[in-house]
Amino acid sequence: MQVIVFVFAFLLASKDLLFVPAPYAIRGLTQSTALAIGIFWLARSADGAILRALAPVWAYLFLLAASAMLSSYPLFAGLQVISLGACALFFAGFACESKNLRVDGALTLSRAAMIAFSFACGASLLLLLVLPSHAFETLYGGDALGEIRRFRGAMSKSSMIACAGGLLVGLCVTVPGWRRFRLIAAALGLACLYLAQARTMWAALFLALLVVLWGYRAASRKWVLWIFIAAIAAVVIVPAQEIKNNLATGTQSVVRTEGIESLSGRVGLWKEGISAIAESPLLGYGLTLGALGLPTESLSNTRSEPTLGNLTYISRETLHNGFLQAFLDSGIVGALVYLYIVVATPIRLLRHDLARRYPYVFFVLVFMAIANLGESIIYSGAVFDSVFYWGIVVLALTVSDSAGASVRRIAKAPPNLLLGP
Numbered sequence: 001m002q003v004i005v006f007v008f009a010f011l012l013a014s015k016d017l018l019f020v021p022a023p024y025a026i027r028g029l030t031q032s033t034a035l036a037i038g039i040f041w042l043a044r045s046a047d048g049a050i051l052r053a054l055a056p057v058w059a060y061l062f063l064l065a066a067s068a069m070l071s072s073y074p075l076f077a078g079l080q081v082i083s084l085g086a087c088a089l090f091f092a093g094f095a096c097e098s099k100n101l102r103v104d105g106a107l108t109l110s111r112a113a114m115i116a117f118s119f120a121c122g123a124s125l126l127l128l129l130v131l132p133s134h135a136f137e138t139l140y141g142g143d144a145l146g147e148i149r150r151f152r153g154a155m156s157k158s159s160m161i162a163c164a165g166g167l168l169v170g171l172c173v174t175v176p177g178w179r180r181f182r183l184i185a186a187a188l189g190l191a192c193l194y195l196a197q198a199r200t201m202w203a204a205l206f207l208a209l210l211v212v213l214w215g216y217r218a219a220s221r222k223w224v225l226w227i228f229i230a231a232i233a234a235v236v237i238v239p240a241q242e243i244k245n246n247l248a249t250g251t252q253s254v255v256r257t258e259g260i261e262s263l264s265g266r267v268g269l270w271k272e273g274i275s276a277i278a279e280s281p282l283l284g285y286g287l288t289l290g291a292l293g294l295p296t297e298s299l300s301n302t303r304s305e306p307t308l309g310n311l312t313y314i315s316r317e318t319l320h321n322g323f324l325q326a327f328l329d330s331g332i333v334g335a336l337v338y339l340y341i342v343v344a345t346p347i348r349l350l351r352h353d354l355a356r357r358y359p360y361v362f363f364v365l366v367f368m369a370i371a372n373l374g375e376s377i378i379y380s381g382a383v384f385d386s387v388f389y390w391g392i393v394v395l396a397l398t399v400s401d402s403a404g405a406s407v408r409r410i411a412k413a414p415p416n417l418l419l420g421p
Contacts, residue, residue, distance in 0.1 A: 006112045012384040013116035017154045035086035041093030045100035053397045063334040067283040076311045077286030084381035091394040106395040110360045117168040121188040124153020151195040159375045162198030165189040166205040174360040200374030208367035216359045273319045283331035288315035290328025322372035349396045364392045
């Protein structure tokens with residue numbers, strides 16, 4: 001069972017890399033196989049309590065299906081829902097099978113993700129050394145910045161490698177065991193995160209680790225408070241000094257303070273997105289098709305010719321805010337369920353993880369929720385970091401009081417870099 005999860009994670013993460021042939025075929029084959037395996041696991045080990053605990057996920061998938069049927073392109077949107085649903089069923093079956101075999105499913109999935117993200121970060125740094133011109137992309141940073149170059153490594157977007165680096169570092173800090181591997185993997189993640197210059201991911205990593213310390217190490221709370229105060233001061237002082245130096249020397253900012261005012265063009269995009277919600281408020285435009293509501297001139301030709309390539313291009317145009325994206329994709333009804341899942345799941349985990357065995361699960365939930373404010377990363381089943389998040393949600397919703405209490409009586413949490421004994 002563990003091998004299946006490792007292969008699943010590795011294939012989906014590999015599919016996201018540049019120069020990998022037939023990524024859609026890899027995705028389709030991997031998720032189709034995962035769906036069959038998930039159904040088999042459910043048929044053999046279905047647990048009513050687990051399936052009931054996943055009610056928010058089933059409700060969200062149902063609303064996405066309804067949105068797809070009413071979309072302008074129901075087939076394309078429906079395929080995206082089937083893709084995400086296949087992953088959800090796979091993880092639901094995995095949760096039931098893990099309980100039946102007494103295997104820590106959350107730890108297995110987290111370690112599989114560590115290997116997958118390490119491979120992505122390692123390949124990105126290798127590409128930077130071998131073909132540096134291919135390791136960067138050109139982005140529009142708003143009217144004040146124009147076009148800017150950002151490190152994307154071996155992935156298609158800079159936000160993807162930054163998210164992979166941030167998740168990798170956080171998992172290396174919180175996942176128990178594998179100490180040598182975690183040290184090497186953390187170095188890879190930090191290097192990619194630094195090169196990507198992603199303010200959103202840096203903030204998400206820092207804040208998520210602080211929240212994990214607050215929730216999982218009560219004795220550290222006073223230090224968390226002081227660190228947070230120091231960080232707030234640094235956020236105010238460092239950019240001010242950077243701006244002063246930039247005016248004096250004309251050099252580019254290390255923390256990219258030159259784009260803070262417009263959040264690198266996001267503010268204008270969010271205004272357009274809010275206006276687009278009113279055009280299809282109830283069930284939205286369909287999963288990954290929220291950009292159809294944007295008055296963007298560059299999308300006019302793709303709207304008029306709804307080919308597979310054009311619809312795929314539209315699905316990649318996001319609002320750089322997953323919560324606003326949810327309102328466009330699934331409407332107000334679907335977005336409310338989406339918000340409930342993102343906000344309630346980490347709270348539920350804290351209440352039910354009595355033995356405090358899952359700091360890495362809590363980290364992923366908090367990191368992705370914070371990062372989702374600046375990038376649409378809790379999204380579809382197309383990208384591995386999003387698939388990994390939904391898998392963690394499924395496993396977090398299945399943590400129970402009785403399981404945590406029994407484990408607390410017989411064992412202590414395994415040691416790790418930050419949170420171990």
